[in-house]
Amino acid sequence: MRRAAGVVGELLMTLGALVLLFVVWQVWWTDVTSDRAQAQTxxxxxxxxxxxxxxxxxxxxxxxxxxxxxxxxxxxxxxxYARPLVEGTSAAELARGLGHYIGTAGPGEVGNFAIAGHRTTYGKPLTDIDRLRVGDEVIVETVAGESVYAVTGHEIVRPWESDVIAPVPGDPGAKPTKAMLTFTSCHPKFSAKQRWVVHAELTLTRTREQIALKDDVPAPAPSVEAS
Known part of the structure; x- marks a missing residue:
């Protein structure tokens, strides 16, 4: 019995060490490797x-x-702060940066340009999502230019409440008339129990030429077909 108890004790100690190593890898090492890769991107x-x-x-x-x-x-x-935006929101894509929800609007387009990101691990690009304030800027640069959004508000929802990324957030059947951006991330930290959501609206756009001239241009009024 004494010998068996010793074996069990050793196994438990080994298991505990493996769990600790996994936690270190998940919480710390993925940040190190993802930060490096995202900076290169x-x-x-x-x-x-x-x-x-x-x-x-x-x-x-x-x-x-x-x-x-x-x-x-x-x-x-x-x-x-500068993070790459990748098309898609699978685990593999979110390990590489922020992820664009496929099927949602693109940068500067009428509709809801929806983005997901980790709040912990894999570079944690949205770890401070709760620090955003109304009026804060979100700048999205692409090969075509820049789209600048201003934060309009926050909400906390359950994971299955996907209407926050609808073309009109919270109203899936509505037709959008303005360009919006939505961030989603897990809440609270180290949990997937809920989602922290931040909404923003387009305030101005800059073409590549205008960026070179450092000239801010108000966002054009969206073109909406009559219903």
Whole structure:
């Protein structure tokens, strides 16, 4: 019995060590590796954007799931905050940065441009989502230019309440008349019990040429067909 108890004790100690190592990997090491990879993606996208023509307009690329296509900057999160935006919201894509909900509007488009991101682990790009305040800017840069949004409010919902990413948040059957952005992330931290949601509205756009000239241009009124 004494020998069996010793074996069980050793097994429990080994199991505890393995669990501890997994927690360290999940909480700390994934941040290290994802931060490095995301910074490299941002650098690559920034170079590509800088090389794009500044006159005549740049057509939006045809995106495949997993493509990194934009850089998201949030001044509230720090002057150096810049995260890549990837098409799709699977676990693999969210490990690479922020994820664009497939089927939602694109940057600057009428409708709801919806983005998901981790609040903990894998670079935790939305760890400070609760710090955003009404009026804070969210800047989304693509090869075509920049779309600037202003935060309008927060809400906390249950995971299955997907109407927050509808074209008109909270009203899935409505037809959108303005360009919006929605962030979603887990709440509370280290839990997937709820979702923290932030909504924002487009305030201005800048083409690549206007960025070069540092000229802010108010967002154009959306074109909406009569119903």
């Amino acid at each position: 941002v650098s690559s996208l920034t170079r590509d954007f800088a090389a794009a023509p500044t006159e005549g307009g740049t057509p939006a690329p045809s995106l495949l799931e997993g493509d990194a296509f934009a850089v998201v900057r949030v001044p509230r999160f720090g002057a150096d």
